[in-house]
Amino acid sequence: MGLKSRHLLGLQDIPKEDIQLILDTAVSFKEIINRPIKKVPTLQGKTIVNLFFENSTRTRTSFELAERRLSADVVSFATSTSSVTKGETLKDTARNIEAMKIDMVVLRHNAAGSAHFLSRIIDANIINAGDGQHEHPTQGLLDMYSLREKFGRLEGLHICIVGDILHSRVARSNIFGLQTMGAKVSVCGPATLLPRDVEKLGVDVYYHLDDVLPKVDALNVLRIQLEREAGGYFPTLREFHRFFGVTKERLDKIGKPIAILHPGPINRDVELSADVADGPNSLILEQVQNGVAIRMAILYLLGTQN
């Protein structure tokens, strides 16, 4: 059985079996990327475009690696080198790409819904690599993969997402995906950085990190954009670190290990202290490795559908 959708636009509407299938498929790809020869011929003859309207070295590199290890032909567009800066619309760019007979498009764009938009106007498979503040489904999947690998299950786990929930596509994909898989999700951050009615998404809301720490198996610590201070969302980064920073001191008080995830790049000693990021319970580098496996799994499942 394959995936039910032709695209990966987000995790909100993906059924449990599909998430399960992606995670299971990624297990074999993780095995492949740990072999001496890391390449398989699966997507030979397929052309994939990485269309990045926003800078993202990590996600783009991870996708490119995944694509090349599946032997696909890869073209990358980035904002600085494409005609987007000349005022060409997303629609025109997309139509042009389609005219070049592309099989799959990996899209990163600063507008929520841009992947949906693209999927309506062109025929290729669309993979959302982050659309504004909406979703970042491959990140959500690699987070789930890392948690499942660590705990052997997702059902019944309690994960708290910490920090700037309001602006975070990682938060949304985690909430939707983890809930589908039967995990409990909480969020913790300053009230100014929690989106309106977030509790209606079925998450518990915490304003004090120390209240939630004893209850959780893992923390997904979000990157705090440094410009949020200037935006007036909180008074100072120092205060943010003091009240919402995940530190060893704070974690040690709990008396049980809590797994630490972070989508990267880390602001060390702002949202996460260095000793936690590099500590024994950190899954951060596992996440990076799993990211390639997850992306290979998705490309494989979508690229070989028919």
Next chain:
Amino acid sequence: MSEKILLQQGRLIDPKTNRDDIVDILVVNGTIESIKQSISPQNDYKVVNLKNKIVAPGFIDIHVHLREPGYEHKETIETGTRSAAYGGFTAVCCMPNTNPAIDDESLVTFVQMQAKRVNGGIVDVFPIASVSKGREGKTLAPIAELVGAGAVGLSDDGAPVFDAKVMRRALEYAKMYNVPVMQHCEIPELAHGGVMNEGKVSTELGLPGIPCVAEEIMIARDLILAAYTHSRYHVCHMSTAYSVELVRQGKEDGVQVTCEVTPHHFTVTDEIVRSYDTNTKMNPPLRTQEDIDAIKEGLKDGTIDVIATDHAPHSLDEKEVDYIQAPFGIVGLETAIGLTITELVDQNFLTLTQMIEKLSTNPRRIIGKEIEVKEGERANFTFFDPVLEWKVETAAFKSKSKNSPFNGRVLRGKAIGIFNNGTLLLY
């Protein structure tokens, strides 16, 4: 040679003269000659059979963007009034957010001249002029001159008059000429950057929200100012439950306040934004079911005086971009009657008489363009079929733009023609 038209056996409903009966109406050279239970047709009569149809005093939409001058690629006075005519409106008020803004008497004159020139002048266009120079909200536009040239109301629509001092002066100044100040209610700092209603759906979609309080706080402020200055105040396109409550309270307290809602705000919620279809993007944004329920109650109990469409045409290219970049607004003239009957009359929130009040009697009173259906008056009618089922096809719209979220929707109730300024149009 005089033109004699016999409108046969239509159900005439005129709230102003308290009429609701099946009659024959003889119109000679555009003037109502007689209204009787039965008039026998003569050889030189043109006979129009209106059996099972409603004859109403001409509908007016007091919130329309005709886009001319400046944005003729979206709509012109010609295409916009044609859209109005085919939507069943004999008159529209056009908003001044054109380029240049209608903040000068020459522009008020231009709009009216253009309206008379196109489509045989069948649709009256009553301009609303801007409150402030350039719609910048800083200094008053020449209000006395604007009204003198024919402006029937004042609004910076598309933007609020955000400065309380400017608003106070506008209310005071407008009072001298008995025109309403029609406010686009929004606190800019709270709404800034938002593209849809703030709530559960915006949170799930990751789209920046416009909170309901952005509208409500502005209404509350303005009600206090209107009471203080004893001036006439009109709330444009009201969208939230608490806004309805504020206006209800204002009316009870004796404030001279009137308000309008759009058909889309009583028909669809922010749930339809999940499609990321940019034709669901408008300002104020689509709200929640509780807001719709409150608006329907407000229409029923008379708190809400007017149904107006906020007809806001945008070209396909402008709308076919991502949700955040897309401009606000949808076209509304050609779906107004269908949505009103389907959502309000058929669901027993409004009687046909109340519907006609909100599409003709009340808005005409607010802008001082009242009409009566009686012998000796000029014929100014909207004819509609209250039970006709039809499917919305935006491609068939007369408007130059097709940006409607209702494409494909089946509605009940449709205009079948209008009569105004001596011209009968049956479609």
